[in-house]
Amino acid sequence: MIANVFMGLGLGITVYYLVQELPDVSSRPQYAPIIGMPQFMSIVIFAMEAIGVVMPLENHMKTPRHFLGLCGVLNQGMSGVTLIYIMLGFLGYLKYGDETMGSITLNLPQEEIAAQIVKVLIGLAVFCTYGLQFFVCLEIAWNGIKERFSNKLVIREYFLRTLLVTLTVALAVSVPTISPFIGLIGSLCFSTLGLIIPAFIEMITFWEEGFGTGYYRIWKNVLVIVFGVMALLFGSYTSILDIVALYKP
Template sequence: MVRNIHAMSWICLFGNVLMTVSLMIILIKVISAPHIHTSALPAFTDIKGTVMAAGAILYALEGQALVLPLENKMKYPKDMIGWTGVLTTGIALVTLVYAACGFYGFITYGENVAASITLNLSNSPIDFSVKIMLMLVVYSSYLLQQFPVVQMLFPFIKRPLRARKVRRVYIISLEFLFRFVYVFITCKSNIPVSFQFSSLVEQKKFLYGNFVGLSWLIPNLDDIIPLFGGSAGMTLSLIIPPTLETVTFFNEWRYKRSKKYFIFHICLNIFYATLGIFFVVTGTQANIAKILSR
């Protein structure tokens, strides 16, 4: 098992190359295909569809758990944030790719477009190679996804062992066992043949978040993705950050800043938190109703 973040970065670089090639093939395919005229397609959906789409989009952008652990390991941590930082650049690229695949996929396949664009691919050699590459992307990036979990949880196990002067080789062996159990819990699932290699997003959900056996209970993971994005994602993105910022800097804004500055930031954080609560409530209700109707 790979424990070093620098070794992980090289493995993830290999996955990023495969991802770039796969996306280029998919985009070339949907851009060059015959398109349905936009006037023949619905421009908007209903409120439930909107909040579910917001949850799915936010899931694609979810990386909160990786930000601080990776920033702490960077040679130049300040490069993580800013207009040209790693975080901003990554989110911008993901947004552009997500929008391009969604738009061109919709005008190519119309109402028959699947939950993931890869589900609309055929079984031709080049399309099948895309599915294989995306599968390898998932496995090559899983080390990095596992990294913050191990960094946060394993020290609680390691500290008592070090206090008892347990040999280092045993601690490392226990860490490998911990990683194995984590992978076993999050990855163990009987994937139907029809779902194998079919969707990068679905495979990510199998690999990254399926605690308590959700992959067994709900095979249609295009329902689970908006649920996770609309509940946990919205909470981590729109509710907790403005709440913590307000609690932390309330006295500073009130006594050391101007009245306009204080009112502006309080109103802005209230707006973000209210928007997040709206999406959590409506998105969770809409997703659960859809899951139960299956």
């Protein structure tokens, strides 16, 4: 709840900056070159990274059946998030055009106090929610090594938490321009873990039960796998080219 307040305030101030002296919509190109499509899809796939907390949240709910469905908790929550994504993307590009940076907060006037407050608020929001986002990674890592220890399990678990958080923060600080790396992570990791592998798992799960009328599950999963493979290949290729160009002397 506290993180939502911080994020809401930060978004409100950001939108205030974005709507100031907006240029005419016709001054911006309506379509981007097709060559930029792989990088776009890689970043879109990266936005799926929070899907890793969906099953743990559902499993810990008092009434898990309310999580899914047309009017379930997931759809209600993600509908609002999707609208915010669309609004920020539209206003951000309309305001700054091709000068729009990987994080819209980097386009805000750095010398103004309100812009600095936005960064502080978003940083606090991330600080409050990082434990939830990191829950699945930590559980996998800790379950893989805890059998090797016989005592002081709590202390060792906290040490692992601290180590992993420190490594991720150090990695974030060491990367000056994040956009190409977001695309690479999205295309390389999430296209595999979020699209290709789940499609195979569903086909294996329903192998004996059947794939539904007209084998719709097979057709659906084949399309998902093809899309995931294309995102993996083309997205990784373009992201690597962008990273090489970024650090090329």
